[in-house]
Amino acid sequence: MRALYDRLKDRFQLGELTRQRPDLGFVTVGxxxxxxxxxxxxxxxxFTHLVLFTAVDWLEDGQFQLTYLLNNRxxxxxxxxxxxxxREGASMDTIHDLWPTAETYQRELYEMFGxxxxxxxxxxxxxxxxxxxxxxxxxRDFDTKEYSEATFAERAGRESHDPRDHMKQKLYPDGE
Amino acid sequence: xxxxxxxxxxxxxxxxxxxTVLDPLNDRPGADRYRGFHxxxxxxCIGCGTCEVICQNAAIDMVPxxxxxxxxxxxxxxxxxxRCCWCALCVDVCMTGSLTMSNDYVWADxxxxxxxxxxxxxxxxxxxxxxxxxxxxARVLASTERVHMGERTAKDRIDNFEEIVAGYTRExxxxxxxxxxxxxxxxxxxxxxxxxxxxxKAIREQDYDKGLQLLYQTNPFSxxxxxxxxxxxxxxxxARHDGDPIAIRWLKRHITDEVPxxxxxxxxxxxxxxxxxxxxxxxxxxxxxxxxxDLARMGHKVVVYEARKSPGGMPRYGIPEYRLPYDxxxxxxxxxxxxxxxxxxxxRIGEDITMETLRADNDAVVLSIGLHLGRSTRIPxxxxxxxxxxxxxxxxxxxxxxxxxxxxxVVIGGGNVAMxxxxxxxxxxxxxxxxxxxxxxxxxxxxxxxxxxxxxxxSREEGIEIFDARGPQEIVTFKSGKRKGRVKGLRTWLxxxxxxxQGRFNPHYDESDELVHPADMVIEAIGQAADVSILGKDLxxxxxxxxxxxxxxxxxxxxxxxxxxxxxxxxxxxxxxAVADGHRVAQSINAMLAAxxxxxx
Numbered sequence: 001m002r003a004l005y006d007r008l009k010d011r012f013q014l015g016e017l018t019r020q021r022p023d024l025g026f027v028t029v030g031x032x033x034x035x036x037x038x039x040x041x042x043x044x045x046x047f048t049h050l051v052l053f054t055a056v057d058w059l060e061d062g063q064f065q066l067t068y069l070l071n072n073r074x075x076x077x078x079x080x081x082x083x084x085x086x087r088e089g090a091s092m093d094t095i096h097d098l099w100p101t102a103e104t105y106q107r108e109l110y111e112m113f114g115x116x117x118x119x120x121x122x123x124x125x126x127x128x129x130x131x132x133x134x135x136x137x138x139x140r141d142f143d144t145k146e147y148s149e150a151t152f153a154e155r156a157g158r159e160s161h162d163p164r165d166h167m168k169q170k171l172y173p174d175g176e
Numbered sequence: 177x178x179x180x181x182x183x184x185x186x187x188x189x190x191x192x193x194x195x196t197v198l199d200p201l202n203d204r205p206g207a208d209r210y211r212g213f214h215x216x217x218x219x220x221c222i223g224c225g226t227c228e229v230i231c232q233n234a235a236i237d238m239v240p241x242x243x244x245x246x247x248x249x250x251x252x253x254x255x256x257x258x259r260c261c262w263c264a265l266c267v268d269v270c271m272t273g274s275l276t277m278s279n280d281y282v283w284a285d286x287x288x289x290x291x292x293x294x295x296x297x298x299x300x301x302x303x304x305x306x307x308x309x310x311x312x313x314a315r316v317l318a319s320t321e322r323v324h325m326g327e328r329t330a331k332d333r334i335d336n337f338e339e340i341v342a343g344y345t346r347e348x349x350x351x352x353x354x355x356x357x358x359x360x361x362x363x364x365x366x367x368x369x370x371x372x373x374x375x376x377k378a379i380r381e382q383d384y385d386k387g388l389q390l391l392y393q394t395n396p397f398s399x400x401x402x403x404x405x406x407x408x409x410x411x412x413x414x415a416r417h418d419g420d421p422i423a424i425r426w427l428k429r430h431i432t433d434e435v436p437x438x439x440x441x442x443x444x445x446x447x448x449x450x451x452x453x454x455x456x457x458x459x460x461x462x463x464x465x466x467x468x469x470d471l472a473r474m475g476h477k478v479v480v481y482e483a484r485k486s487p488g489g490m491p492r493y494g495i496p497e498y499r500l501p502y503d504x505x506x507x508x509x510x511x512x513x514x515x516x517x518x519x520x521x522x523x524r525i526g527e528d529i530t531m532e533t534l535r536a537d538n539d540a541v542v543l544s545i546g547l548h549l550g551r552s553t554r555i556p557x558x559x560x561x562x563x564x565x566x567x568x569x570x571x572x573x574x575x576x577x578x579x580x581x582x583x584x585x586v587v588i589g590g591g592n593v594a595m596x597x598x599x600x601x602x603x604x605x606x607x608x609x610x611x612x613x614x615x616x617x618x619x620x621x622x623x624x625x626x627x628x629x630x631x632x633x634x635s636r637e638e639g640i641e642i643f644d645a646r647g648p649q650e651i652v653t654f655k656s657g658k659r660k661g662r663v664k665g666l667r668t669w670l671x672x673x674x675x676x677x678q679g680r681f682n683p684h685y686d687e688s689d690e691l692v693h694p695a696d697m698v699i700e701a702i703g704q705a706a707d708v709s710i711l712g713k714d715l716x717x718x719x720x721x722x723x724x725x726x727x728x729x730x731x732x733x734x735x736x737x738x739x740x741x742x743x744x745x746x747x748x749x750x751x752x753x754a755v756a757d758g759h760r761v762a763q764s765i766n767a768m769l770a771a772x773x774x775x776x777x
Contacts, residue, residue, distance in 0.1 A: 144232035148259065155256060155292070160237035163225045163249035164360025164373070170244045171364050 001025045001077060004045060012037045026067075026080040031093075034083060038068065038098055046072045047079055050098075053105035055113045059140040062087045064115060068095075085115075094120040112138035206279030211262045211309040213280050214255055216296030220274035223249035224359035224414040227266035227275055230317075235259035236266065241297055246365045247412035257291035264309055269317045271357065271414040277309040278302035320419025323352040325426055330637035335606045337497040340634070341403070341426075346382075349430040353379040355415060356422045362409035367756035370394045372409055376427055385443055387431040392444045395755050396469040396512055397462050399504040400491050402429025405752050437507055441514045448475040453769045456481065456534040457542040458525050458710075461489020462751050463743025464544035465512050465519075466758025467765075472515040474766050480517060481534075483524040485575060489546050490744065491751065493571040494593065496600045502574075526710040535738055539772070540765045543711075543726070543734075543741040544758070547704035547749060553588060557651030558700070562663035566597040566701035573600055581608045582696035586666045588648050589701030590618025593749075595631040597701050598640050612639040615693045617646040619671050619683060643693070647671040647685045651698050665694040706745035731764035732757060740765060 005017045005027065014037075015028030029037050041047040047070035056065040061084075068081040085092055094117040096103040106117040111127040114136035126132070135142040197203055206212050218241070228236040235258075238251035253266070253275065267275050275295070280302035285291070296303065314320055326342035333340055344352065358373040366372065371390045378387035391398040405425050413421035435443070453476045457464045460482040468478040486492060488505050513519065525531060534541045550565020552558050562580075566589070572579050581604045587594050594616055602612040616635070620626055622644045635642060646668035654660050670689035676682040706725070708716065720727040720735040725746055732740045742761045743754040 145234060148233045152259065155258060158237055158256065158292075159239075160228060161240060161249075161251050162360070163223055163238065163251055164363050166238075166240065166251055167244045167249050167361070167364040168369070170250070172369065 023076055024078045026082055028082045031083055041070055042098060046074050050101055053102055055109055057140045064090050091116040096120050112136050206281050208307050209309050210279035211264045211277045213278050213302050214295040215276045215278050215303055217274040218296045220272045221252055222247060222272055222414060223251035224271050224361055226269050226271055226357045226359060227253050230265045230269045233259040233261055247361055249361060252294055252297060254294040267309060268311055272417040278305035279308040280305055315418050318357055319355050322420035322423050323348045334638050339501050340498050343433050344426055344430045349379050349427060352423050353427060357414060359414045361414055362412045365412035366409045367753045368394045372424055379427055384431055384434040388435045388443050391431060396466055397508050397755055398428060399432050399508045401752055402432050403500050404495055406750055440511050447473045447515050451475040454538045455540045456538040459489060459544040459546055460487035460519055461544060461546050461743055463754035463758045466755045467542050467742055467762045468517040469512045469515055470759055470762030472517045478517045480519045481523045482519060482521045485521060487519045493574050496596050526712060531712055531715050539769055541739050542761055544743040545706055546744045547706050549705040549707050551703040551705055553648055553700055553702055555648050555650055557653050560651060560653050560661060560663050562697045563651055564699050566593050566699055567704050570597055580697060581605055583609050584613040584695050585697040586693045586695040587616045587699045587701055590620045591626040592631055594701035595627045595635055597699055599635055599638060602638050602640055614640045616640060616642045617668050618644050619647055619674060621645040645671045647683050663696060663698055665692045666698055667692045732761035733764055
């Protein structure tokens with residue numbers, strides 16, 4: 001993993017290598033070098049399989065972190081490639097031509113985070129949230145509880161108790 | 177060749193344990209860490225409701241399952257599986273680790289209502305299932321470690337009475353306040369039922385004005401309680417189950433530190449219009465002054481009579497200044513004065529003014545005289561002039577009177593008063609002799625020690641020797657010579673049990689384990705009594721008593737309709753209990769005065 005990193009770090013201006021396990025590492029890369037790096041990993045270094053492609057919402061920093069997790073079957077190694085993109089008007093280059101499965105991940109990211117992948121097939125079609133009109137639900141500013149309270153009917157007969165009020169009522173009802 | 181042989185190498189797998197399920201139609205176990213149906217360990221669960229708060233689908237209700245008690249609301253989470261998405265945030269946030277998930281995920285029923293259930297309470301096939309999702313390690317969503325409180329080192333504090341604890345900075349207080357999950361289990365345990373979750377929230381929101389107003393709603397002794405409260409709230413804190421309890425007492429003090437003192441009275445607001453009713457209070461400790469504060473705010477005229485030079489009672493005359501600086505106590509008292517309360521010092525009931533006069537001149541009288549007489553062990557030698565009790569000595573130190581400071585002394589007792597006198601004397605020794613020579617002998621073993629753990633730790637840091645499980649047998653005195661009758665030491669036996677089978681105080685000693693602790697002075701700190709001699713013969717006989725204390729009802733009223741009693745003298749020593757008592761008595765007197773008013777019109 002270290003040898004691979006040393007081979008690639010200058011050419012693609014990689015950030016530090018984080019080795020989570022002997023067979024799992026992560027590198028960061030700039031957007032300009034991403035595609036070239038992925039092609040190199042896939043066609044030259046044997047990382048032929050896209051295991052997953054996902055995002056993390058760094059709301060406070062105004063950024064999304066994308067992670068492309070690749071697998072090298074021959075060496076049984078996983079490498080995660082990470083980069084940050086601006087959260088505002090989030091958009092990223094499509095890689096469906098490198099891995100056809102990326103099409104599905106990109107549809108998911110579009111729907112759940114609102115990250116666009118121009119040119120990716122069917123990217124703006126409903127994926128699993130049919131008829132969704134609210135904020136993309138995996139964005140951290142989406143208030144799940146508020147949404148479920150507004151959307152779903154309350155089941156009849158439900159009643160909750162605040163621990164503090166309940167204890168007052170049972171233990172010192174007159175405030176004593 | 178390899179192609180020919182390789183089919184046969186597959187035979188080696190024949191005897192391996194299969195990774196497939198034998199009967200997939202009937203036997204479909206979830207993965208080992210599958211997030212399946214919920215389990216709840218009812219013994220561990222404290223009903224704090226943090227699971228309900230975090231649930232993003234509002235799937236959890238807290239429902240009564242058992243009777244509430246200190247630190248346990250008796251509520252338990254009921255989950256609506258029509259809403260649950262099995263995200264497991266409830267498991268991750270659980271303050272005790274009681275809530276877990278089994279790997280069971282198959283449950284079919286025609287009746288949709290059965291899918292609302294109370295894990296651990298309702299019998300379910302997965303209740304005992306070991307596999308499933310449990311939080312990996314301790315909880316991480318709320319920090320488990322208390323923010324360290326800065327304090328002066330033993331070397332810096334041993335030759336003076338300056339305050340030891342530094343208090344939190346804003347940054348530290350914010351971090352500590354952020355650990356609170358606002359469950360409110362502590363409120364029931366606090367005798368004054370202080371609004372703890374809300375004043376901690378005020379710190380988090382940096383709204384100190386609001387914080388101070390919340391403190392004063394339930395406690396006019398926040399400077400005092402922010403320093404020396406027995407903080408039972410922290411024993412009921414949900415955070416203590418999987419880490420340190422929230423430093424509630426230090427956070428309370430932090431609010432008083434942050435609000436400029438000049439603003440206190442404005443923030444609390446003015447008392448109500450004068451009613452023309454008069455109440456006299458005997459004793460200016462926390463119980464008496466809390467009663468006075470409440471009654472004055474209700475518009476009644478209150479005069480407090482104090483025998484000593486200065487008001488404050490035990491917090492001034494019992495608690496050393498390194499724990500509670502007197503100017504901090506004065507701040508609390510001056511706010512109470514600002515509400516119109518008059519405090520008359522140097523006035524002893526029975527000498528300067530009688531109970532009868534107070535009764536004749538007032539609508540009600542409150543007796544809050546504390547416990548200012550020290551009890552004696554009455555062991556042989558206790559009558560020696562070198563033997564003293566802790567409380568009078570502490571009073572002399574406060575008033576700046578001279579006290580004997582020998583090079584070597586022994587304290588009998590294991591409570592906080594014993595620690596207070598031991599540490600005060602150690603400071604005086606350090607100043608006079610340049611070294612500490614204090615030995616504390618406690619009847620209790622360290623497993624059942626009475627004094628706070630912090631007191632024990634700090635005493636040791638200051639060079640005080642503590643012997644646990646020692647029963648005092650004799651104060652050894654010189655039998656002849658120039659120092660005849662003067663103290664030579666204290667003889668103790670090992671105490672192997674304090675209470676008998678019936679739970680009565682009946683210490684048992686191992687006589688073979690005897691020690692003589694050398695000393696020039698012995699200080700007894702084994703308990704205090706109220707000085708009820710001030711009542712006079714007639715009132716003493718008229719009142720009803722219970723085990724040496726004046727009998728009062730739940731409102732603090734004595735058997736005499738004009739007389740109430742509050743604080744340590746009826747409830748035993750505890751400052752925040754005294755504050756709570758003061759509120760109760762003020763309410764009761766106000767109700768009596770209102771009834772009088774109504775009868776008059």
